Amino acid sequence: MTNRSTLLLIAALGTASAPAFAHVFVQSGTATVGGSYRAVLAVPHGCGASPTTKITVQIPEGMIAVKPMPKPGWLIETKKGPYAQSYDFMHGMKASEGIKQISWTGKLENDFYDEFVFSAYLPASLKADAPLYLPTLQTCENGSEDWAQIPAAGQDSHSLKSPAPAVRLAAAPAKDAMAQMAGMIHAGDLMISAPWTRATPPAAKVAGGYLTVTNNGKSSDRLIGGSFAGGSRIEVHEMSVTDGVMKMRPLNAGLEIKPGATVKLEPGGYHLMLMDLKKPFAKGEKIKAQLQFEKAGKVDVELDVNAVGASAPAGGGHAH
Numbered sequence: 001m002t003n004r005s006t007l008l009l010i011a012a013l014g015t016a017s018a019p020a021f022a023h024v025f026v027q028s029g030t031a032t033v034g035g036s037y038r039a040v041l042a043v044p045h046g047c048g049a050s051p052t053t054k055i056t057v058q059i060p061e062g063m064i065a066v067k068p069m070p071k072p073g074w075l076i077e078t079k080k081g082p083y084a085q086s087y088d089f090m091h092g093m094k095a096s097e098g099i100k101q102i103s104w105t106g107k108l109e110n111d112f113y114d115e116f117v118f119s120a121y122l123p124a125s126l127k128a129d130a131p132l133y134l135p136t137l138q139t140c141e142n143g144s145e146d147w148a149q150i151p152a153a154g155q156d157s158h159s160l161k162s163p164a165p166a167v168r169l170a171a172a173p174a175k176d177a178m179a180q181m182a183g184m185i186h187a188g189d190l191m192i193s194a195p196w197t198r199a200t201p202p203a204a205k206v207a208g209g210y211l212t213v214t215n216n217g218k219s220s221d222r223l224i225g226g227s228f229a230g231g232s233r234i235e236v237h238e239m240s241v242t243d244g245v246m247k248m249r250p251l252n253a254g255l256e257i258k259p260g261a262t263v264k265l266e267p268g269g270y271h272l273m274l275m276d277l278k279k280p281f282a283k284g285e286k287i288k289a290q291l292q293f294e295k296a297g298k299v300d301v302e303l304d305v306n307a308v309g310a311s312a313p314a315g316g317g318h319a320h
């Protein structure tokens with residue numbers, strides 16, 4: 001590309017984005033629910049040619065834990081109030097009130113551009129189908145602009161004269177999806193995720209194996225056992241407390257996974273038992289294994305070897 005065409009392209013892009021630039025708008029216009037959000041309110045011009053002296057934004061219902069970022073030269077005032085409902089916030093906390101309005105008072109010449117920033121949290125319960133609107137009153141030395149118009153259903157916000165800044169919401173990835181993506185295996189109607197085991201002490205002849213199986217089918221399947229590299233076979237075990245003693249026993253008929261059910265094999269409960277280890281498992285290794293299901297058949301998995309004692313069941317766990 002020549003310098004000249006680069007310049008032309010930049011000029012063309014500049015023209016194309018100019019109409020949106022004429023409004024007060026939210027710069028980071030898409031936010032993922034179930035996480036924190038940094039809102040940047042962009043103010044590209046004054047009221048006509050008159051300098052901006054105050055920006056007042058209304059915080060929409062559902063945008064919680066709002067905190068404005070200090071801004072040199074600008075006085076920040078907030079109004080707090082109750083939310084319409086209580087929301088789940090981070091670390092299991094509930095939030096039922098907070099900042100509902102922020103105003104910044106200062107001066108912004110019409111020839112300059114500025115940004116007004118606050119942080120917020122978007123609860124996971126928010127639906128990603130409708131944007132959140134932040135009606136904003138721009139006060140100037142002469143006059144004001146009320147960016148508060150909200151498009152009706154089906155209406156394009158570009159057709160509005162003074163549209164309210166909007167934040168589009170994006171759905172949060174399914175819980176644990178990120179963590180499981182790498183290890184997720186589909187076999188027929190079954191979905192197997194996060195298979196793992198533990199590093200073993202030198203003399204150990206067995207190791208526990210853990211994973212989650214979901215049956216998306218219409219009929220039951222059974223996890224019967226399997227095989228693995230570096231040992232004889234995999235059994236399916238159940239851990240139970242009998243007369244106050246924690247014991248495990250092999251499930252000779254296998255472990256049933258009912259239609260629609262998610263069964264977790266985890267320390268202290270159902271687990272795989274990897275038998276007759278030829279050498280210990282070392283942390284960071286991956287153990288190739290093949291699980292045997294009654295209907296889904298043989299399914300190849302790789303078990304991540306975690307640290308010795310990772311997520312060990314309370315009370316000592318495995319006695320073999």
Ligand SMILES: [Cu+2]
Binds near residue numbers: 208237248271272273
């Ligand atoms: Cu066991």
